[in-house]
Amino acid sequence: MSDQLSNAAKPRFRDTPFGVFLSRYLDSKVATLAFVVLVVIIVLAIIAPWITPQNPYDLAQVDVLDARMAPGEEAFAGYTFWLGSDGAGRDLYSAMLYGLRISLMVGVLSGLIAMVIGTAVGLTAAYAGGRVETLIMRLVDLQLSFPAILIALMLVAALGKGVDKIIVALVAVQWAYYARTVRGTALSERSKEYVEAARNLGLSPRRILFGQIMPNCLSPLIVVATIQTAHAIALEATLSFLGIGLPQTEPSLGILISNGFEYMLSGKYWISIFPGVALLLTVFCINLVGDQLRDVLNPRLAK
Amino acid sequence: MTNPVLSIDNLQTHFFTRAGVVKAVDNISLSVNAGEILGLVGESGSGKSITGFSILGLVDEPGRIVGGSIKLSGEELIGKPEAALRRIRGGRASMIFQDPMMTLNPVLRIETQMIEAIRAHEKVPRREAWQRARDGLAQVGIPSPEERLKCYPHELSGGMRQRVAIAIAFLNRPEFIVADEPTTALDVTIQSQILAEAQKLCRENRTAMIWITHDLSVVAGLADTIAVMYAGRIVENGPAEAVLRSPRHPYTSGLIKSVPGEHLVGQRLFQIPGMTPSLLKLGEACAFKERCAYQDDACSAAPPISMEGGRACRCFHPLRADTAAQSGGAAKESAP
Amino acid sequence: MLAFLIRRIGQSAVVVLLMATIVFFGVNLVGDPVHMLVSPEADQAEIARVIQQFGLDRPIVEQYWLFLKGAVQGNLGTSFIFGQPAVGLILERLPATMELAVCALVLAVFFGIPLGVYSGIKPKSRVSQVIMAASIFGFSLPTFWVGIMLIMFFSVQLQLLPSTGRGEVGSFLGIDSSLFTLDGLKHIILPATNLALLKMSMVIRLSRAGTREVMQQDYIKFARAKGLSFGRIVWAHLLKNIMIPVITVLGLEFGSLIAFSVVTESIFAWPGMGKLLIDSVLQLDRPVIVAYLMIVVFLFVAINLVVDVIYSLLDPRVSLTGAKS
Ligand SMILES: Nc1ncnc2c1ncn2[C@@H]1O[C@H](COP(=O)(O)OP(=O)(O)O)[C@@H](O)[C@H]1O
Ligand SMILES: [Mg+2]
Numbered sequence: 001m002s003d004q005l006s007n008a009a010k011p012r013f014r015d016t017p018f019g020v021f022l023s024r025y026l027d028s029k030v031a032t033l034a035f036v037v038l039v040v041i042i043v044l045a046i047i048a049p050w051i052t053p054q055n056p057y058d059l060a061q062v063d064v065l066d067a068r069m070a071p072g073e074e075a076f077a078g079y080t081f082w083l084g085s086d087g088a089g090r091d092l093y094s095a096m097l098y099g100l101r102i103s104l105m106v107g108v109l110s111g112l113i114a115m116v117i118g119t120a121v122g123l124t125a126a127y128a129g130g131r132v133e134t135l136i137m138r139l140v141d142l143q144l145s146f147p148a149i150l151i152a153l154m155l156v157a158a159l160g161k162g163v164d165k166i167i168v169a170l171v172a173v174q175w176a177y178y179a180r181t182v183r184g185t186a187l188s189e190r191s192k193e194y195v196e197a198a199r200n201l202g203l204s205p206r207r208i209l210f211g212q213i214m215p216n217c218l219s220p221l222i223v224v225a226t227i228q229t230a231h232a233i234a235l236e237a238t239l240s241f242l243g244i245g246l247p248q249t250e251p252s253l254g255i256l257i258s259n260g261f262e263y264m265l266s267g268k269y270w271i272s273i274f275p276g277v278a279l280l281l282t283v284f285c286i287n288l289v290g291d292q293l294r295d296v297l298n299p300r301l302a303k
Numbered sequence: 304m305t306n307p308v309l310s311i312d313n314l315q316t317h318f319f320t321r322a323g324v325v326k327a328v329d330n331i332s333l334s335v336n337a338g339e340i341l342g343l344v345g346e347s348g349s350g351k352s353i354t355g356f357s358i359l360g361l362v363d364e365p366g367r368i369v370g371g372s373i374k375l376s377g378e379e380l381i382g383k384p385e386a387a388l389r390r391i392r393g394g395r396a397s398m399i400f401q402d403p404m405m406t407l408n409p410v411l412r413i414e415t416q417m418i419e420a421i422r423a424h425e426k427v428p429r430r431e432a433w434q435r436a437r438d439g440l441a442q443v444g445i446p447s448p449e450e451r452l453k454c455y456p457h458e459l460s461g462g463m464r465q466r467v468a469i470a471i472a473f474l475n476r477p478e479f480i481v482a483d484e485p486t487t488a489l490d491v492t493i494q495s496q497i498l499a500e501a502q503k504l505c506r507e508n509r510t511a512m513i514w515i516t517h518d519l520s521v522v523a524g525l526a527d528t529i530a531v532m533y534a535g536r537i538v539e540n541g542p543a544e545a546v547l548r549s550p551r552h553p554y555t556s557g558l559i560k561s562v563p564g565e566h567l568v569g570q571r572l573f574q575i576p577g578m579t580p581s582l583l584k585l586g587e588a589c590a591f592k593e594r595c596a597y598q599d600d601a602c603s604a605a606p607p608i609s610m611e612g613g614r615a616c617r618c619f620h621p622l623r624a625d626t627a628a629q630s631g632g633a634a635k636e637s638a639p
Numbered sequence: 640m641l642a643f644l645i646r647r648i649g650q651s652a653v654v655v656l657l658m659a660t661i662v663f664f665g666v667n668l669v670g671d672p673v674h675m676l677v678s679p680e681a682d683q684a685e686i687a688r689v690i691q692q693f694g695l696d697r698p699i700v701e702q703y704w705l706f707l708k709g710a711v712q713g714n715l716g717t718s719f720i721f722g723q724p725a726v727g728l729i730l731e732r733l734p735a736t737m738e739l740a741v742c743a744l745v746l747a748v749f750f751g752i753p754l755g756v757y758s759g760i761k762p763k764s765r766v767s768q769v770i771m772a773a774s775i776f777g778f779s780l781p782t783f784w785v786g787i788m789l790i791m792f793f794s795v796q797l798q799l800l801p802s803t804g805r806g807e808v809g810s811f812l813g814i815d816s817s818l819f820t821l822d823g824l825k826h827i828i829l830p831a832t833n834l835a836l837l838k839m840s841m842v843i844r845l846s847r848a849g850t851r852e853v854m855q856q857d858y859i860k861f862a863r864a865k866g867l868s869f870g871r872i873v874w875a876h877l878l879k880n881i882m883i884p885v886i887t888v889l890g891l892e893f894g895s896l897i898a899f900s901v902v903t904e905s906i907f908a909w910p911g912m913g914k915l916l917i918d919s920v921l922q923l924d925r926p927v928i929v930a931y932l933m934i935v936v937f938l939f940v941a942i943n944l945v946v947d948v949i950y951s952l953l954d955p956r957v958s959l960t961g962a963k964s
Binding site: 149150244254265269280283288291 | 657665775776778779780781782783784787788790791794795802891894895898899901902905906916917920921923925928932935939
């Protein structure tokens with residue numbers, strides 16, 4: 001049956017929804033470039049252990065005598081510090097890619113968890129309506145009226161350091177955005193004709209919610225998710241920079257930058273700069289991709 | 304015969320859009336004398352407002368005046384530098400807009416908006432400007448003008464706001480005013496009051512005025528002359544009474560018959576069939592051709608202008624006085 | 640007016656109470672309040688004394704009552720590190736933070752509005768496109784990174800401006816501020832710029848969007864038809880309209896400016912309450928953290944109130960009863 005179908009009308013790729021989406025995304029050269037750079041960054045972060053000369057967290061491989069080498073100088077162990085070394089003698093190129101790994105991991109993971117929780121809460125609000133909805137949305141508004149950084153700071157202060165704690169804090173900061181987005185979309189979908197039609201057909205509310213409303217929340221969710229992930233990465237870097245994020249044993253980009261900050265005044269710029277550029281590039285690219293996704297996925301802007 | 308205060312010759316205002324050139328105003332000619340009112344009538348989209356904006360030099364991108372001449376008391380306005388136009392706007396020539404809810408700035412007091420209009424043209428002391436603003440409000444029939452001056456626009460009703468706009472237009476005793484459907488957004492009783500006041504002011508100050516409307520019944524008692532506009536062109540003009548009593552152009556005739564009051568009770572209301580054509584695709588041919596009961600092959604060429612007794616009509620088949628009023632079929636009957 | 644104020648103050652009090660409750664039970668839920676209030680090095684006698692002082696042996700409801708009572712009296716515990724009342728410590732540093740935040744706000748408005756209005760009036764010009772690209776870029780730059788770059792460029796490379804501390808503090812009309820001395824001014828330029836950048840991007844976007852909308856309105860065309868000069872139209876008709884949303888949003892963002900001063904103050908060693916907060920978090924000086932939180936909540940609520948009043952003063956369509964006519 002499905003074979004027949006696909007044989008009968010094999011749509012050209014360009015005409016499939018994804019094809020249309022892709023061609024409209026590629027309309028913007030800047031956004032395309034940002035996407036390519038982002039993919040390269042992610043791939044580099046994933047394959048870091050295989051393309052770096054040193055595991056910066058294996059103390060046996062790090063030699064303090066190599067500390068604060070300028071870019072291009074040679075390590076005691078024989079390889080070259082292309083990007084220099086930091087205060088502990090870690091190869092910055094290696095440390096940067098490993099740091100990228102942690103930063104991306106924390107950002108993406110917290111984004112995903114927040115998305116699941118936020119979506120669930122948002123759908124619950126839209127589904128329940130009435131008092132429950134009012135209560136949930138008041139809570140969301142209250143939280144959103146406080147700056148994310150303060151909430152994260154307080155949670156980290158209460159919970160302590162650690163990857164898991166930081167993720168909890170980032171989730172706590174982000175979930176409300178997802179909840180608001182999902183509830184908003186669900187609300188406008190709920191009032192549309194097809195939902196009414198589905199209800200008249202006797203579909204159960206749950207079926208309507210998950211079968212009809214959820215898919216329509218997808219586009220706004222993707223957009224919010226990209227922007228929020230960029231936020232989360234920047235926020236984690238900020239907290240780590242302040243010394244209250246990740247522990248030194250798991251140095252993300254923020255910690256690397258922070259470690260280099262003290263040497264900056266003495267002109268040893270590279271310790272902060274290279275991880276900083278990596279962070280900047282990552283966040284900027286995600287934002288550019290998110291901006292373009294918003295333009296492409298937003299049906300109101302579609303011609 | 305006196306020289307007209309405003310005379311427009313072969314004015315062309317085009318919009319250069321992505322889809323092509325929109326000839327919003329295409330070769331129109333008009334003139335208005337001091338103390339007289341010209342009613343500019345036509346369906347919406349026929350280019351009436353753009354005509355008004357062209358006179359004041361307020362056509363915005365992508366629009367541009369591409370040809371013709373606009374003379375105010377003999378002085379050519381087209382091609383004047385912006386600074387000179389600015390001095391004329393609101394001074395010697397002013398404009399009243401359609402929607403009184405939108406034309407006054409919501410965050411400025413009435414007095415601010417009136418005083419700035421005076422002081423943009425004359426360096427008079429604030430006090431004096433304020434007094435003139437107060438007198439201006441009194442002139443358009445606004446009770447206790449001192450208090451109204453202190454108000455913000457949202458504190459006044461629609462009719463009141465339009466009176467303020469009219470007062471602003473008359474503030475600097477202009478030679479000429481365009482009123483762009485100023486009563487369309489108001490209800491009928493207020494509409495007739497405002498019509499009467501505007502007419503009185505116009506006569507008293509000897510202001511020349513173009514009153515734009517899509518409603519023939521509005522100009523019937525108000526205008527001295529009427530110009531009927533269709534798809535960017537004037538299809539007929541002449542003394543108001545003559546045009547209304549015996550229209551020459553089938554379109555004018557159709558318009559007159561679609562005014563509800565002109566009909567006997569129980570008779571089906573007349574409706575001109577079809578729609579205004581897209582201004583993008585207009586050629587030489589008569590733009591009304593598709594909707595006209597009298598159309599034939601000749602209508603594909605540019606229609607000639609026939610002049611007769613101070614009236615002009617742009618048509619191959621102008622109606623004669625007797626047929627127009629009675630024969631009932633100036634334009635195609637619409638399908639029941 | 641008075642009725643409005645009384646009602647809004649009442650609402651604000653409810654929010655503060657709510658936050659106090661969340662903080663109190665949060666502290667009690669997350670960990671042992673004794674640990675929160677006693678320094679880790681304290682001995683048994685000290686612990687007993689604190690338990691006694693804060694009534695930690697009493698029922699939770701009574702403790703809650705005591706906490707509220709203390710809060711009203713401005714007593715939220717004593718700093719372990721400084722051995723002084725936490726509230727006093729923070730209030731001492733409040734002026735430095737305020738000075739920084741206000742300067743940042745002024746900078747953001749001073750540069751943001753003209754740039755935004757310009758790019759709104761001429762959206763297609765080259766300059767506008769550069770402004771917009773820069774504002775997107777400014778949006779994605781983490782504040783701490785910008786701070787580092789500022790220091791590297793202006794302090795390390797050019798050696799133009801100092802990068803740490805508040806500098807000399809002058810006194811004028813009974814107010815102490817580094818704005819009153821040349822040295823102080825030099826010190827505040829970099830941190831204020833740092834803090835301003837994020838908001839400046841926002842002001843640019845807001846005022847550009849507002850300008851584009853307002854310039855299309857009939858009342859602008861009518862103003863032109865009155866023969867007003869372009870300058871007068873922009874100054875009186877455009878600015879007054881776009882200032883309403885800009886000031887409202889900025890007022891609300893003032894809170895986030897104070898929050899972000901945590902980062903800026905840490906980088907530039909600015910002796911404000913944000914730096915105190917980070918130090919306290921690092922040293923687990925919990926009474927100071929709780930006090931900071933309560934004071935910030937109070938500030939936020941107060942700012943909201945002030946913004947509401949300013950908004951109603953700016954927009955004649957809004958009466959203080961809150962209804963839009
Ligand atoms: N900004 C614009 N871009 C393109 N076309 C325009 C624009 N403004 C007006 N027009 C064209 O000019 C025609 C006349 O408009 P207008 O003078 O406002 O009509 P009306 O007679 O209702 O006042 C419209 O039908 C439209 O096609
Ligand atoms: Mg019009």
